[in-house]
Amino acid sequence: MSKTSTAATLEKALARARAQRDADLNDLMEELRIPSVSALAQHRPDCLRNAEWLRARFERMGFKAHLVNEPREGKPVVVAECNGAPGKPHLTIYGHYDVQPADPIDKWETPAFEPEVRNGNLFARGACDNKGDHMTAIKAVEHLAATGELPINIRFLIEGEEESTGYSLPQYLRKHGKDLRTDAVLVWDGGFDELGRPVMATALRGILYVEIHARGAAIDLHSGSFGGNAPNPINTLARIVAALKDTNGHITIPGFYDDVKPPTAAELAEWRKDDAAFQKEALHLTGARALEGEADFLALERKGSRPTLDANGILGGFVEKGEKTVIPATAFAKVSMRLVPDQDWEKILKSLEAYVQTLTTPGVEVHLEKLGSAPPVLSAADHSAARALQTAFEEAFGRKTALMREGGSIPVAVDFQEAVGAPLMISGIGQADAAVHSPNEHLLVSQYHTGIEALIRFICRFAESGSA
Ligand code: BES
Ligand code: ZN
Numbered sequence: 001m002s003k004t005s006t007a008a009t010l011e012k013a014l015a016r017a018r019a020q021r022d023a024d025l026n027d028l029m030e031e032l033r034i035p036s037v038s039a040l041a042q043h044r045p046d047c048l049r050n051a052e053w054l055r056a057r058f059e060r061m062g063f064k065a066h067l068v069n070e071p072r073e074g075k076p077v078v079v080a081e082c083n084g085a086p087g088k089p090h091l092t093i094y095g096h097y098d099v100q101p102a103d104p105i106d107k108w109e110t111p112a113f114e115p116e117v118r119n120g121n122l123f124a125r126g127a128c129d130n131k132g133d134h135m136t137a138i139k140a141v142e143h144l145a146a147t148g149e150l151p152i153n154i155r156f157l158i159e160g161e162e163e164s165t166g167y168s169l170p171q172y173l174r175k176h177g178k179d180l181r182t183d184a185v186l187v188w189d190g191g192f193d194e195l196g197r198p199v200m201a202t203a204l205r206g207i208l209y210v211e212i213h214a215r216g217a218a219i220d221l222h223s224g225s226f227g228g229n230a231p232n233p234i235n236t237l238a239r240i241v242a243a244l245k246d247t248n249g250h251i252t253i254p255g256f257y258d259d260v261k262p263p264t265a266a267e268l269a270e271w272r273k274d275d276a277a278f279q280k281e282a283l284h285l286t287g288a289r290a291l292e293g294e295a296d297f298l299a300l301e302r303k304g305s306r307p308t309l310d311a312n313g314i315l316g317g318f319v320e321k322g323e324k325t326v327i328p329a330t331a332f333a334k335v336s337m338r339l340v341p342d343q344d345w346e347k348i349l350k351s352l353e354a355y356v357q358t359l360t361t362p363g364v365e366v367h368l369e370k371l372g373s374a375p376p377v378l379s380a381a382d383h384s385a386a387r388a389l390q391t392a393f394e395e396a397f398g399r400k401t402a403l404m405r406e407g408g409s410i411p412v413a414v415d416f417q418e419a420v421g422a423p424l425m426i427s428g429i430g431q432a433d434a435a436v437h438s439p440n441e442h443l444l445v446s447q448y449h450t451g452i453e454a455l456i457r458f459i460c461r462f463a464e465s466g467s468a
Contacts, residue, residue: 005149007460009144009147009149009151010456013140013456014143014453014457016143016146016147017139017143017449017452020143021449024139025117025122025448025449028122028127028132029124031097031126032122032125032131033114034046034050034053034113035102035112035125036050036126037098037101037102037163038099038161038162038166039100039163044075047075047097047160048075048076050097050160051067051076051158051160052067054138054158055067055080058078058080061082061141061142062082062145063080063081063154063156064080064081065078065079065081068172069168070167070172071167071171074167074168075161076160076168077159077160077172078157078158078159078160080158081154081156082141082145084153085150085151085152085153085463088151088153089385089462089463090154091153091154091182091183091184092156092182092185092186092416092420093137093141093156093186093188094158094188094412095130095133095134095157095158095159095189096134096159096160096161096162096163097130097131098160098161099126099130099163100125100437102125104439105439107440108123109440110123112439112441115127120445120446121443121445122442123440124442126441127434127441127442128191128428128430128431128442129189129434129437129441130189132429132430132443132448132451133190133430135448136188137186137188137455140452140453140456140458140459141156143452143456144456144460152459152462152463155180157172162410162412164372165207165209165371165372165374165411169415170412170415173412173416173420174415174419177419177420182420182422183385184386184422184424184462186389186427187410187413187416187424187425187426188427188428189428190406190430192430192432193402193404193432194277194285194432195278195281196399196431197400197401198390198401198402198427198454199404199427200389200401200402200403200427201379201404201405201426202379202380202404203304203305203341203379203406204376204410204426205340205376205405206340206374206376206377207345207373207409208348208349208372209334209371209372210334210370210371211335211368212332212333212366212367213330213331213366213367214233214234214360214364215329215330216231216328216364216365217230217231217363218329220326220328220329221326221327221329222325222326222327226327227327230363231362231364232364233316233328233329233330234316234328236361236366237316237333237364238314240333240359241335244335245309248295249292249293249294249295250294251307251308253309253351253352254354254355255347256343257307259342259344260343263301263305263405267305270404271298271300271404272298274402275299278300279291279299282299285433294306303405303407304404305340307337307338307339307340307343308407309335309336310337311334312336313333313334314331314334315332315333316330317331339376340376341378342376344375345375349373352368353368374409374414375414377424379423379425381425388462389401389425389427389458391457392457392458393454393458396451396457401427410426413426
């Protein structure tokens with residue numbers, strides 16, 4: 001396709017997107033009604049339904065689509081391809097259709113899976129992470145394809161296990177990586193920063209997620225008859241969890257920081273400029289009285305280039321209303337660590353396993369169960385596809401893109417790098433106050449429509465850039 005005809009395609013697709021805003025929003029709302037929570041077994045049928053919903057949509061757009069499920073008990077990956085632009089670049093677009101659990105459900109103003117627009121925001125679990133994101137990509141491609149001239153070759157890979165560190169897509173990439181040739185991968189699962197700028201992530205943190213299980217007596221006991229003699233696994237577990245991090249935010253697991261690489265001087269200089277504004281906004285977004293973290297580091301370092309450890313849940317004993325005088329037999333805590341280059345989760349898991357044994361009390365047995373892990377990734381943002389996306393963001397949103405390290409994790413990102421080998425663009429359209437993973441998750445409707453326009457622009461620029 002010539003430059004002039006790409007310009008005409010761009011204008012036609014933008015005009016179609018502007019004319020069909022209501023339909024585009026309704027389509028997103030339809031997907032948001034599917035409660036595709038990957039972490040909860042009872043929602044597996046919903047995950048399968050969501051995968052089918054996407055497959056049907058891709059087929060309607062003229063894509064060849066199929067579901068891949070490996071291992072079989074996992075949630076399927078939706079693979080959709082259109083290769084109608086020979087000689088033009090190839091783009092892979094990554095997203096995920098699974099969402100985080102909606103709880104605590106009583107904190108939602110309207111039900112999590114009954115999407116509703118209020119004050120220009122669309123409220124629902126997944127509105128932002130990631131259905132809002134991947135629907136902007138699907139819509140951008142749909143508007144371009146409807147002109148009859150999709151200017152590049154595209155493969156969508158939309159997985160259903162991102163929020164629960166699954167293996168279906170990583171295994172698929174590891175097995176078929178060499179057949180999945182592509183010029184760039186749009187890892188479309190990020191968002192704007194606290195200062196309202198589009199972001200392209202130069203790093204993602206890795207993760208190590210464990211449960212710490214504690215067992216004392218063989219059965220729950222009367223706390224009067226046995227209190228003073230019986231071991232209490234809640235008390236011990238609380239002490240263990242507390243000991244993992246000191247009051248200066250320093251993690252005490254032996255060797256934990258050994259492989260942490262400091263950021264570059266250029267990164268630090270950039271973060272220093274933005275840190276005060278970031279802290280102010282982060283304080284506002286958290287609604288907390290103060291921010292906490294490792295002393296002597298910028299808040300932006302603590303967000304992106306320093307590792308962390310957090311308890312995500314702790315359970316044991318009697319948690320209903322009222323009193324029950326009991327010494328429970330068991331307790332457990334969920335603890336996750338965000339890891340940065342060059343930390344190695346296997347090394348840290350071994351150290352943590354040995355460390356908790358030194359922290360327990362004589363009558364309490366503790367053991368770890370690993371729930372998930374992913375290594376940290378670094379991603380350059382100076383390749384031609386990345387430049388095309390930054391230009392498209394600026395044209396659509398009128399803001400320059402911030403290049404920064406993101407605190408979150410996308411476990412499959414490393415598999416794209418290692419098995420497919422193409423450069424990544426890690427980005428997305430949700431605004432910073434979107435409350436992702438929290439109650440009342442929401443997406444600014446204007447971000448959705450402008451996001452669609454930005455991606456239409458990006459694809460047309462990418463088409464002109466030649467193979468990256
Ligand atoms: N979209 C996020 C990842 C993300 C967060 C990217 C912040 C950029 C900025 C993704 O859906 C996510 O939440 N991932 C999980 C992975 C975990 C369950 C292994 C995360 O980071 O908690
Ligand atoms: Zn998420």
